[in-house]
Amino acid sequence: MAYADLREFLETLRKNNQLLNYSDPVRPEPDLSSAAAATTNLTDRGPALLFDTIEGYEQGKARVALNVVGSWPNHALMLGMAKDTPVKEQFFEFAERGEAFPGRVERRTDAPWQEHTLTEGIDLFQILPLFRLNEHDVGSYIDKAIVVTRDPDDPEHFGKQNAGIYRIQVKDKDRLGIQPLAAHDIGLHLHKAEERGENLPIAIAIGNEPVISTVGGMPLAYDQSEYEMAAAIQGAPYRIAKAPLTGLDVPWGSEVILEGEIICGEREIEGPFGEFTGYYSGARSQPVIRVTRVSHRTDPIFEHLYLGKPWTEMDYALALNTSVPLYRQLKADFPEVVAVNAMYTQGLLGIISVKQRFGGHAKAVGMRAMTTPHGLAYCKVIIVDDDDIDPFNLAQVMWALSVRFHPQHDLVTVPNGSVLALDPSSDPDGIVHKVVIDATTPISPETRGHYAHEVANPSATAAWETLLKGLIT
Amino acid sequence: MTSPLDTTVCPRCEQSTVRVMTTSPVPGAWTMHVCDTCFYSYRSTEGPTATDPASFPQDWKVDPADIPGMLAMPPVPQRRG
Numbered sequence: 316m317a318y319a320d321l322r323e324f325l326e327t328l329r330k331n332n333q334l335l336n337y338s339d340p341v342r343p344e345p346d347l348s349s350a351a352a353a354t355t356n357l358t359d360r361g362p363a364l365l366f367d368t369i370e371g372y373e374q375g376k377a378r379v380a381l382n383v384v385g386s387w388p389n390h391a392l393m394l395g396m397a398k399d400t401p402v403k404e405q406f407f408e409f410a411e412r413g414e415a416f417p418g419r420v421e422r423r424t425d426a427p428w429q430e431h432t433l434t435e436g437i438d439l440f441q442i443l444p445l446f447r448l449n450e451h452d453v454g455s456y457i458d459k460a461i462v463v464t465r466d467p468d469d470p471e472h473f474g475k476q477n478a479g480i481y482r483i484q485v486k487d488k489d490r491l492g493i494q495p496l497a498a499h500d501i502g503l504h505l506h507k508a509e510e511r512g513e514n515l516p517i518a519i520a521i522g523n524e525p526v527i528s529t530v531g532g533m534p535l536a537y538d539q540s541e542y543e544m545a546a547a548i549q550g551a552p553y554r555i556a557k558a559p560l561t562g563l564d565v566p567w568g569s570e571v572i573l574e575g576e577i578i579c580g581e582r583e584i585e586g587p588f589g590e591f592t593g594y595y596s597g598a599r600s601q602p603v604i605r606v607t608r609v610s611h612r613t614d615p616i617f618e619h620l621y622l623g624k625p626w627t628e629m630d631y632a633l634a635l636n637t638s639v640p641l642y643r644q645l646k647a648d649f650p651e652v653v654a655v656n657a658m659y660t661q662g663l664l665g666i667i668s669v670k671q672r673f674g675g676h677a678k679a680v681g682m683r684a685m686t687t688p689h690g691l692a693y694c695k696v697i698i699v700d701d702d703d704i705d706p707f708n709l710a711q712v713m714w715a716l717s718v719r720f721h722p723q724h725d726l727v728t729v730p731n732g733s734v735l736a737l738d739p740s741s742d743p744d745g746i747v748h749k750v751v752i753d754a755t756t757p758i759s760p761e762t763r764g765h766y767a768h769e770v771a772n773p774s775a776t777a778a779w780e781t782l783l784k785g786l787i788t
Numbered sequence: 789m790t791s792p793l794d795t796t797v798c799p800r801c802e803q804s805t806v807r808v809m810t811t812s813p814v815p816g817a818w819t820m821h822v823c824d825t826c827f828y829s830y831r832s833t834e835g836p837t838a839t840d841p842a843s844f845p846q847d848w849k850v851d852p853a854d855i856p857g858m859l860a861m862p863p864v865p866q867r868r869g
Contacts, residue, residue: 342833343818343831343833344831344833344834344838370812370817370818370833371812371813371814371817371818372812372813372814373813373814376813377813438810440809440810440820441810441813446831447830447831447834447838450837450838451845451848453800453826453827453828453829454822454827454828454829454830455829484827485829486822486827486829487809487822488809488810492827494861495862496861496862497861497862502862505862506862506865509864509865509867510865510866510867510868511867511868512867512868580864582860582864583827584826584827584850584855584858585827587848598826598850598858599858599859599860599861600855600858600859600860600861601860601861602862
């Protein structure tokens with residue numbers, strides 16, 4: 316299932332009763348972000364929100380879409396699956412589609428964002444209803460755009476062209492701040508450009524179909540193309556088009572394309588900004604973008620992401636992106652791993668289900684998670700469960716923790732591990748103790764406890780689940 | 789950068805470097821202000837904790853003297869020889 320653009324996906328959501336089009340007048344602050352937070356507070360099956368009457372803008376001329384993949388039904392629809400598909404099934408589907416990497420791209424010259432062009436007198440606030448997300452953010456941000464840059468030392472390499480999502484502060488009508496960390500692909504591009512004494516051309520694509528936004532947050536290898544991964548995940552060639560000023564490849568279906576340059580050698584105060592950890596990150600000195608060309612559709616939709624105390628749309632959007640790579644890396648060493656749920660604060664906490672081979676095996680699997688590439692910055696708390704536990708079903712996980720975990724025998728503490736500096740518990744920043752909580756049933760040679768007589772479901776339960784599914788949903 | 793300087797003080801860093809950044813497409817609905825010292829921006833329709841220096845929370849203030857020494861992320865590399 317491939318969606319051509321955001322509008323086509325929103326129409327699919329509407330047909331599935333997963334889009335709330337809100338047309339009463341709203342204030343930019345605090346209504347828009349409050350509505351997004353309220354939706355994910357209320358339910359994990361909520362709709363996307365589309366606002367078209369925003370104070371200061373003509374009705375319908377400025378629209379804001381929030382929570383586009385901010386629930387499990389919307390995530391399933393992104394994958395072209397039925398909206399009631401269980402998370403575990405979405406996980407295995409996502410993992411399987413990733414095996415088709417690299418998919419093909421389809422180059423087009425007729426992108427709908429070519430309708431309008433602006434090169435002088437750029438004022439982003441006239442084009443997009445920008446607004447403050449959290450009370451103590453320094454200003455308005457763009458935080459769900461696909462940001463495209465190339466490797467200045469190898470500009471023709473398609474795979475090294477990066478399409479990622481980064482937080483972008485709107486500092487002025489045509490001036491932005493960006494956070495390209497040294498470990499990010501865009502950070503490497505900027506490093507090389509600044510070594511060369513050059514500005515780094517950049518394209519910022521706002522308002523996209525959901526697969527590229529999902530892949531934009533995926534940890535791919537440096538020379539792997541996000542567009543080729545998006546093609547694999549959506550099961551069809553991915554449409555791209557050349558941005559006119561920079562020649563960078565951007566999604567064909569975007570609502571708005573901003574083009575410009577990250578200015579060589581320039582750093583300016585940026586932040587604070589409410590982050591995915593549920594805490595603000597402080598002010599730092601960060602690079603600056605000068606926007607010199609804007610292309611956009613008529614009455615573009617500003618697709619935005621509310622970020623703050625979990626759960627927010629970002630937790631749904633990155634859930635399987637984080638879980639699947641960890642699953643594949645663990646499975647390579649331990650084929651007994653059944654599934655991995657690393658969707659809590661991008662995997663600061665992860666849950667692994669494993670068919671344990673011998674006593675102590677589960678603890679080894681848990682510690683291995685901490686030494687995967689992702690685990691070096693995350694995986695602070697790892698819960699390991701038996702293969703009869705669905706790690707995406709927290710009721711089952713809590714049951715296993717409550718009856719199979721023995722605090723004296725099953726807690727492994729790894730002192731002074733590495734973690735992302737944004738973890739507010741790290742002290743000093745970036746260092747924290749880590750734990751494996753082994754909630755598997757003890758097996759030989761570790762024989763203890765009283766686990767011989769577990770209650771099974773009545774014999775026809777599975778058949779009744781199938782029968783009732785159609786009657787009670 | 790052509791807008792006239794606003795005479796008010798930045799709610800965050802308390803410098804007199806606030807100017808009008810832009811105004812609402814529908815005239816009169818709101819004005820966006822920005823500070824050229826700390827790049828804090830705010831909309832005229834926001835509450836006093838966002839717009840008024842006296843009501844802006846102390847915890848979130850910035851001392852302009854601290855700005856030049858802030859950690860550069862990422863640092864600027866040496867140019868190639």
